[in-house]
Amino acid sequence: MNELYNAINAKNLSIRSLAKETGVSKSALCEGLSGKTEMKLESFLAIIEKVYENRNERKQKIDEFILLCEKDLNVRKALGYCQCTGEYSIMQKIIDKKLGNIQEGKLGDPDEKEDYKRINKYLSIYDLYNKRNNRKLTGQELLDELDAKNFSNNQECQVILNILYGLAMYDIPNYRAMTVFSAKIESHLNKVENEFIKICLEMQYKERMAYLKLLENDIENCRHVCKNILESKFDFPIIKASALCCLGESYMLGNGYDILKAETYLKEAIKTLEGSSVSKDSKKYFAFKTTLAFLYIEYGYNLDKIDFDYIDIGELAYYECKFGDRSKGLEIFHKLQEEGKLTAIRLYYLSRIKDDILLMKDSLEKFEKNGNLYYVQLVKDALLKEGVK
Secondary structure, three states: OHHHHHHHHHOOOOHHHHHHHHOOOHHHHHHHHHOOOOOOHHHHHHHHHHHOOOHHHHHHHHHHHHHHOOOHHHHHHHHHHHHHHOOHHHHHHHHHHHHHHHHHOOOOOHHHHHHHHHHHHHHHHHHHHHHHHOOOOOHHHHHHHHHHOOOOOOHHHHHHHHHHHHHHHHHOOOHHHHHHHHHHHHHHHOOOOOHHHHHHHHHHHHHHHHHHHHHOOOHHHHHHHHHHHHOOOOOOHHHHHHHHHHHHHOOOOOOOOOHHHHHHHHHHHHHHHHOOOOOOOOHHHHHHHHHHHHHHHHHOOOHHHOOOOOOOHHHHHHHHHHHOOHHHHHHHHHHHHHOOOOOHHHHHHHHHHHOOHHHHHHHHHHHHHHOOHHHHHHHHHHHHHOOOO
């Protein structure tokens, strides 16, 4: 905190004016800067915004502060903040540090032991969240982990838990089940007491709602939620990147499709991710790149812009069959079929390649069964072109 205090002095900022501009009380600011108390994370973020102009410098200071947080409430805020900003590596450092101290008994006074005891329930659930962030635990495996463990009935934990259940259903995919978990999230979210934590969870909820509305083919409300996220004053790049991707995806299909607008939003989403701390190995980066690849392959343009290092196996097979090595593509599809991994979208790809109406109908049935009404129209349009009503 001495470094921050020196930076404030170097800019000739008075504590009084800084307190007024940020809404942080003068006493809280003085006590935090002197090290007498641990400053609230949201207060630190507000001050950093005023003191450091360079985004990278701000990020460095925030990361350093977060890793020094000891108080239960600040750690919980930090975990939520990291999820919204894509600071997955920092989140893991918090989890490893705190869980390591608990497991190895590196605890100090009784108050510290109580803090760790209280924080443990949040660490375990965020640990699963981060495994999903980094593609280490998804779909059915994530669902099995969630079902196998007991979690706190605390409102905050229940919001995160139901977000994770919704994400697992999204991966499987079983989009109809996502609606149930979204309703549960909303119910618990309203009862979360801390304002900063509530904001972090609310933004994650909106991110899920945008995709849920897309899958329900409720395009108007999908775009409304996306724009609401993008207009938010909170600097949560990962949530905003998701909103951009969802917005782009909403222009890919249907009567009002606009592939150039879709491409613009998708590229902006990827650019936002690349400007953040999110690893290129993350689930989000992989998904965004694959969505853009689908757009190029389906509409047959900008094929030279496809990043084959970050593309799902299904889209790779589709590309090979349409524009590359057909036998290689069919071989991939055959292997996916043997492994029982022909999802609705992969069935659609294969039906187009083989010009097979029955496969196309199977794809339609799967999309309808899992509740993906947005992509249902992709198959219906293809069937209409084949003269099937």
